[in-house]
Amino acid sequence: MAKINENFLKLQAGYLFPEIGRRKRAFEAANPDAEIISMGIGDVTQPLAPAVIEAMKKAVDEMGRAESFRGYDDGGTGYGFLKQAISENDYKGRGVDIELDEIFISDGAKCDIGNMQEIFGLDNVIAVADPVYPVYVDTNVMAGRTGGPDEEGSYEGIVYMPCTEENNFVPEPPDEKVDLIYLCFPNNPTGAVATKAQLAEWVDYARDNEAIIFFDAAYEAFISDPDIPHSIYEIDGAKECAIEFRSFSKTAGFTGVRCAFSVVPKQLIAYAKGRDPVEVNPIWGRRHCTKFNGVSYVTQAGAAAVYCAEGKEQVRSTIDIYMANARLICETLRSLGYIVYGGVNAPYIWLKTPDGVTSWGFFDMLLNKAHVVGTPGAGFGSAGEGYFRLTAFGTPEDVKEALLRITNNL
């Protein structure tokens, strides 16, 4: 008899996006002529940069000739040329030394973040922000680090750190001792960013408690404020207590191409029974190379092109399109009297629902009156109730039309 892993039965049925889809379809069935605009998706809309396309085409041609053909990369951790470009552009330029064997290229930050917990013991206490990117929670449920969910959807055994207007949506380190901490800045869904001083508090906490921070920096390219750190390693001591996750998905429109990387510093230590220190980097390397055989050469060649002079400029102008959307969304909503957060250093706008309307109540209002779909904040955790997420990833035309409808009809 085949037995299922019962941890998977604790997961709540995917609720948020299926429910959004259900309400959208019901509206469409009742209003067949309405043209719905989505401001809910976390996916990009602008095409790949020409420099990336050119590099990928060239790489395809190289693969077709015996003398330039390439097989497996360096044990599946990524080609040296891409790691070199990352080390120089993403880190050295910010005063951070990251060696090539601290970088692991992969096909996505979602899988990296989901997989990383696997090399840590089941008795670690996990801390996440509330609202939260669901991957951090669900992968720990699957692993068996939690009990079941309560009525609000919070799992027994996880420490939730509320992100509210009072703390500017940046959680403070908890009073209790936790072992693995998930932080995401710039944040999805709130659009909040953490200052150097705020991240330094976290680094101090992690070092004092021998904890490890999982730092999700998938949106670092959207930071415009020069004082906001792009990498947690800009904080002294972070290489002793943090793993960083990056992705080309939002930075360079790679959501359908697939390329990302994790940085696991060699100084990073976790403990075996009896407090024996264990280096995390080789353990992650062992895990990565056992279960993964690398990202395609063509994709890695495309990712490396993001760092060439034209690539940088082209990627920047695409991000500028999204951030102009974000600015327009914030300005328009503020002029209508809404309270909005985010949208300055992140492609997400976190809107406070007016007059005590619930997140789902606002979803229905927006859909019915403006034919616009967004994401109810409550879907990201109980502290998200009373908030609503809009994304800036639409086309400028759609964003303008959506805002016109909100202005005229809400």
Ligand SMILES: *Cc1c(COP(=O)(O)O)cnc(C)c1O
């Ligand atoms: C989009 C996103 C990622 C990137 O995921 P990929 O698997 O690299 O496409 C990571 N973290 C957050 C919070 C995201 O929103």
